[in-house]
Amino acid sequence: MEFLSSLGVGFDAALTFSNLGIALLGAFLGTMMGALPGLGPANGVAILIPIAFSIGLGPLPSLILMTSVYYGAMYGGRISSILLNIPGDEPAMMTCLDGYPMARKGMAGEALSLSGIASFIGAIAATFGLALLAPQLVKIALLFGPAEYFALFTIAFATLGGISSTNQAKAAFAAAFGLAIAMIGVDTQTGVQRFTFGEVHLFDGIDFLIAIVGLFALSEVFVFLEHRGSDANKDESIGKIGRIVAPWSMIRSCIPTFGRSTIIGFLSGVLPGAGASLGSFLSYSVEKQIVDPSGKTFGKGDPRGVAAPEVGNNAAAGGALVPMLALGVPGSGTTAVLLAVLLSLNITPGPLLFSQNPDVVWGLIAALFIANVMLLILNIPLVGLFSRVLLVPVHILMPLVAMVSFVGIYGISGSSFDLILMVLFGVVGWLFRKLDIPLVPIILGILLGNEMEVNLRRAMTLSDGDWLTLVGSPLAITLWVLAIIGFVAPMVFGRKVKKAIAEESDEIAVGD
C-alpha cells in the first residue's frame, strides 16, 4: 500500500497541465527521433539536454521530457525498421527481421499497429516493475560506505565490455579515455588542481554535458558532412501503409509472446551494461526457439517476430531505469545520458534518491505511465504522420541538430571555451565512430570515474590506508563477486550471443 500512496504522490506531481504538455512534446519528439535512422534515444536525449536547461525547466519537467523522449524513441525505432528495413535505432534492429517482410506482403499497417501495442505492453509492464523493484534496492542504502560504492562502480565498469559491445579492447580504451577526462579539475580529496595547465576554464573539470552533446549530437553532424549528398535512402513506398489496425486474431496470437518477452526484456534491462538491444535480441531469439524452432515462419513476416523484439526493447528501456535510479549505475547508453541529466539537476541518483527526492522519483514514474498512454495514442493513429518524418531531408535535419547543440551549450554556460570544447568532442566522437570505438564507455568513464576514484580514496582515508577495508563487509564482498561474474560471464557466454547478433545484423548505430 505504501507503493500505491507513493505512486499517488507521483501522479499528483506529474499531472499538471504543463507537465502533461511536456510529456506529449517529449513523446512526439522521441518518436520522431527514434524513427529517423541515425538519431537514436541517446542522441535524442543528448540534443534535448541543452534545450531543457536553457529554457530553465525544473527537475521534474526536465526528467519527464527526457524520459518521454527515451520511451518515444523506443517506439519510433520500429517505424523505419518496418517500412525501410533500416533500424531507426539500434534496439529496433531485430524488428526489421519480420517487420520488413510483413510490410512487403502489404501488411505494413498491421505490423506498425501490432508493434505499437507490443511497445506499449512492454513499457507499461516495465514501468510497474521499476516502481515495485527500485524501492526494494533502496532499503540497503545505508549499508553503502565508500568501500561498497567503490565495488559498485567497479561492477559498472566490469559489465561495460559485456555483450553490448563488439570489441572488449575498444570498450576498455573508450572507458580509459573517459576516465582520463574525469581526472581534469580540482581533486576534492586534496584540493589540488590536476591537468588544468593553469587554464581557469578547466578548474571545475569538464562538464559531462558538453562531452555528451559533442560526442553524440555533433558527431552525427560530422558523419553527415562526410557522407554529404549521399542520403539517397528514400523510397516512394513510404506513406502507403494500408490499414492501421491489427486484427484481434493477430493480437491474440501474440499474447504469450507479450508475456515471455516482457520478462526477458525487463531482466536484460536491469542488468547494468546490457540495455535495450540485448532485450530485443534475446526476446526475439527465445521466441524463435519456442514457437518456430525450424525457422518456417520467422524471418518471413511472422507477427510474433515483430511483437517479441518490440516488447523486449521497451521492457528493457524501463528495466534499465532501475539500476540508474536506485544505484546510480546506468543499465544502458541512454540511461548513462539520463544519469548526467540528473546530476546536473543537482539530484544524485543512488540509494538516497528515493528518500531525498521522493517527489521527483515518483513523479517520474507516474510520468512514464502517462507518457506511455500518450505514445500509444500517438503511435497508432498518427503513424502515417511519423512515417513522413522519414522524408525530411538530412540536409535540413543536421543543421538543426548543430544549431540546437551550439545554442544550448552556450545557453548553459555562456562560455565560448565550452563551445570549442564541444566541437573537439564532436571531432573525437566522429573519429571514434570511424574506428568502431563505442562512445558510451566514454560517458560512463566521465560520469563514474571520479566517483569511483574518490570513493576508493575515502575508504583509504578512513581505514588509514588498509586495503582490506575494500572487502571488509558482506555487502562489499557480494558486490565484488557480482563484478567478477559480470566481467567473466560475457566472455564465456557472450561469444555465442555476439556471433548470433553479428549474423543477423551488420549495421550498428550508436548506443541504445
Next chain:
Amino acid sequence: MYRTFGAAILAAVVAVPAFAQDKPSNTECIAPAAPGGGWDFICRTVAKVLRNEDLIDGTMQVTNMTGGGGGVAYAHVVSKRNEDEKLLIAASNGTTTRLAQGAFPGADEDDVRWLASFGAEYGVIAVAADSEIDDLPELVEKMKADPRSVSFAGGSAVGGYDHLKILKLAKVAELEDVRQVKYVAFSGGGEAMTQVLGGSITAFSGDFSEVRGFVEAGDIRIVAVLSPERLAQFDQYPTAIEQGYDVTGPNWRGLYVPKGISDETYESWNQMIQKMVASEEFQKIRADQGIEPLDLFGADAEEFVKENVAEIRALSKEIGLIQ
C-alpha cells in the same frame, strides 16, 4: 569617426552625473555559476527586489558565467569590465576561500571592491542520532586523545569551507597538529550525511540548511552551531561558543563591484543595496531560505571580506594546502 568619438565622450560626460542622481538603467548582475546555484539565487533575488522596490530603471539582467569556481567571472570583471559602473557580481565564502588559496590565477582580493554582505548561513557540527558523543567537549576530547579516531564528512573539497570550519575548531581546541584531523570530502551535504548515518564517519560538518531535514526526522543530532549566538528560529541548538570553543563559521552571501568605478557610484550602489536589504520582500526571502542576517555594507563589507580572506589564507598555509 571623430564625430562618433566625440558623441561618445559627450554621452559619457552627460551620463555619469545623470547616473549619480537618477536610477541606473541597463544594470547587470553576474552569477559566476550555472543557473540554479547559490550565486544565481543571489543575483536573481537582487535583480527582483531592486526592480520591485523601484530602485533601478527597467530590469537588471542576470548573466551566468560559469567556470573555475567563479574564477572565470572574476578574471572577466578585473580585465574587461573594470570600469563598468552598472555591474554587480555575486559572491560568497566560496569566492573568498578560492581567493585566499590562490585558485584565481594572478588575482587577489584587492582587485575588486567589496560592496555588501547581506546574509549568512552558519555551520553546524552534527553526529548520528545513535552516536555515543553527546556534546562538543566530548567530541573534542576524543579528537585530542587520538586525532585519527575521529573522522569528519563534509560537502566541500579538502581546503573548502566545511573542512576549514573543523580546522578552526581544532586550532581553538589547541590540537598539537591540526593536519592530523581526518576530513573526507563528498560531493554534497546529503551524501556526506548518509555516511555519518551509516556509521562510516563520526561527525558531519556543513551548513545548517543541509542538516535541518535530517535533524527534524530524528536521524541526526546537532552538537554545535557555529554562530555567534543561537539561531533566531532554532534556538534549541547550542553554539560552540557557549560550550567553550570560540569558533564561528558563517557562510556569507554578498556582492562585489569592479575596482575602477567612481566613489560616487560605489556609494550609490551601497545606499541602494541597503534599501534593498531593508525591504520587506528581501527580509521575507532571506527568512524563507533559512539565512541569518549578516549585514555589512561599504567599508564594513571590505573589512569583513579582507579579514575572512586573511583567516582562510593563514589556515590553508598551516595545513600545507598553499605555500
